[in-house]
Amino acid sequence: MGAREDLLAIPDELLRTGQIGQAVLVHMDFRDAPKRWWTGFGDLHVGGYTWEGLGDLISISPISSSYQVSAEQVTFEVAATPEMLALALAAKERVRDRAVTVYLQLFDLTNGEAPIGSPMALYTGTMQRMPWAASGARQRSIRVECEGLFFRRNAAPRGRWTDADQKSRYPGDKGFERLPLYSNGYETRWR
Structure with missing residues (x-):
């Protein structure tokens, strides 16, 4: 089923309760080990995959949901451990020009956060640069800059x-x- 059919399949009674939540799911196709994560806590089993919860450790730049063709840039930022920072320094060939897809997942909050339908794609692009920053011994962050599919299209x-x-x-x-x-x-x- 597509996104339209998933939305139309939500019962009116559930929509009228106002108890529908949402979360962002992200698939990053790294060369050696693709990662699927979401902005909640714990593992989420939806769409035939297991999505690892990152909780508060992630930020995503705003994503436009307009119907125009654009080469929009999206940036992901993660608070990094020393191990993640070491991987980021050696990861240029694992990241550059690899696919990234951002999904929206709806949840029924009346039923203990049960997923509604399948994930709906919001953004598809390619990962470009992976800059990092460290200020002191405790604050480290990694950013993944992504370009939309129409980047350099012409x-x-x-x-x-x-x-x-x-x-x-x-x-x-x-x-x-x-x-x-x-x-x-x-x-x-x-x-």
């Missing part, structure tokens, strides 16, 4: 106007060799 492969890109497209071409000279206010005098 750019052609090797689409920069640089000498290296031009030579990779056309070996031996000298058309862009002098481009750095012209970008800094260089004027050509014609006689």
Whole structure:
């Protein structure tokens, strides 16, 4: 069932109680070990998967739910242990350009937080950078910056106007060799 069908399947009696909660579920497809986590506590079994609860340790930047096509950026931040920080320092090839999907899960609060329907995808993109920060012995954080699927969608492969890109497209071409000279206010005098 899709998100629309899941929403229509919620009984009117439950909707009228106002006892419907929500949580965010995230799937990060790391190269060696994909992770599924959610913003609650403990393990959650929904959609055929087990989602690990991170509780208060996570923050997610706002996600727009508009119907327009955009290359929106989303940032995740986690309070890091020393072990997580060590993994982050060596994780560039495990993270870069890997898929990330953010879901919304509804819960029936009258029935002890029972999941309603299946998770609904809110955001799909790719993980890009993983900067970290440490201030003192106790405060460490890791951020995962993600770009939407339309990030660089209009750019052609090797689409920069640089000498290296031009030579990779056309070996031996000298058309862009002098481009750095012209970008800094260089004027050509014609006689």
